[in-house]
Amino acid sequence: MKNKIIPLLGIMIVIALSGAIIASLIEQKNGDNVQDEHAITVAASFYAPYIIGLNLADDEGIIRIESLTASDEGCLHDYQLTANDMKLLSQADILLMNGGGMEAYLTEVTDNFPDLVIVDLSRGITMLDSMVHEGEPNPHVWLDPRLYTVQVANARDGIIAYINTLTNLSEELRSELEDKVYENTEIYISKVEAIDEELDKLIESLKENEKEDEAASKTIIFHEAFAYIAQRAGLEVAKTIELEDETALSAGVIADAVDLVKQEDIGTLFTEKQYGDDIAKRIEEETDAKVYIIDSAVTGEKNADAYIRAMEENIITLKEALKVR
Ligand SMILES: [Zn+2]
Known part of the structure; x- marks a missing residue:
């Protein structure tokens, strides 16, 4: 009897082992599938x-x-x-x-x-x-x-x-x-909160400057996106002028904007690279307002820090525009 049991056990062990190996191979394959x-x-x-x-x-x-x-x-x-x-x-x-x-x-x-x-x-x-x-x-x-x-x-x-x-x-x-x-x-x-704190500091400085330079707090924006950074920086958007692709603004719209800048004593015109700044430049030529370029962070490198960098640049631009040191 013993002689028969030993080979049988051997076969069972082999089956069990190969079963385990196959199972682990299947598991490995599934593991790969999880990734793929x-x-x-x-x-x-x-x-x-x-x-x-x-x-x-x-x-x-x-x-x-x-x-x-x-x-x-x-x-x-x-x-x-x-x-x-x-x-x-x-x-x-x-x-x-x-x-x-x-x-x-x-x-x-x-x-x-x-x-x-x-x-x-x-x-x-x-x-x-x-x-x-x-x-x-x-x-x-x-x-x-x-x-x-x-x-x-x-x-x-x-x-x-x-x-x-x-x-x-x-x-x-x-x-x-x-x-x-x-x-x-x-x-x-x-990282974003650090940017936000910079804007808090900007507002503090603006409050200190306010009596000297009231006009700095009003702006015309050339992409509606800027309404949010303007609001956050405590600026008042007097007007939004957006160019639809390829369409030029009428002379009347530009003349109205020039009048508004003069009446309200608007100091800044915020535009951006990809939308062109021709209109803003024409208003600048006829008034005391100055053109500044803001990055709306809708284009750029495929880089995780792109938004942070764009906002850091924007804060530098805002400081310059609002004469904050
Ligand atoms: Zn937009």
């Missing part, structure tokens, strides 16, 4: 949400961030989805969108991709009224760093909520990813 197939693809509707995504993603690239628009596209005003956008959206798990009407194509997205998780970064933010499009909100909230931190936190919550739906990932991996996104969010928000 279940990497989380986050699409951003344009540059500003894209930069938020870059800051929140893990370093291992399990969370992939892609922007629908090219990084030199600018704001989405009247943007039409391209074939490439549709392809990216078909692969995406999450869409980070600015909200407030910035993504005019949104229904096209929800109709075509009903399973795509859409994260509205402006949830809980009260927007300014548009001075250009009556009855609509001004969606460019990211230029107020305080509101921007709300957008960053909304992105964090949206991504983490999605991670927690991925029951095919191990609980360990899910909690690792979640921790990483939390940690990255905290690091990024603290």
Whole structure:
């Protein structure tokens, strides 16, 4: 009997061992699949949400961030989805969108991709009224760093909520990813808060200067986005002049602006590179107001620190414009 049991045990051991090896191979393969197939693809509707995504993603690239628009596209005003956008959206798990009407194509997205998780970064933010499009909100909230931190936190919550739906990932991996996104969010928000403190200091200095230079506190802006940084810096926007692509402003509009600058003693005209500053320059020539260039952080390098750098430059420009040392 013993002689028969020993080979039988041997066979059983071999079967058990090879079973274990096969199981571990399958596990390895699944492990690879977790990386390949279940990497989380986050699409951003344009540059500003894209930069938020870059800051929140893990370093291992399990969370992939892609922007629908090219990084030199600018704001989405009247943007039409391209074939490439549709392809990216078909692969995406999450869409980070600015909200407030910035993504005019949104229904096209929800109709075509009903399973795509859409994260509205402006949830809980009260927007300014548009001075250009009556009855609509001004969606460019990211230029107020305080509101921007709300957008960053909304992105964090949206991504983490999605991670927690991925029951095919191990609980360990899910909690690792979640921790990483939390940690990255905290690091990024603290950088944004440092920018916000700079604006507080600017306002303090302005209060001290106010009696000397009252005109400095009124401005004309040439992109509605600047309404948010102006508000945050305690400036009054006397007028918003926005150029639709390719259309020149009538002589009447420019003459009215010149009159307004003279009447209200407006000191600054805030424009930006990509929208051209011809109109602002013409007003400058006929008045005492000066043109300054603000970066609305809607174009730039594909670099996580792009927003922070743009805002640092903006604060330098504001200090110069408002004669704050
Ligand atoms: Zn815009």
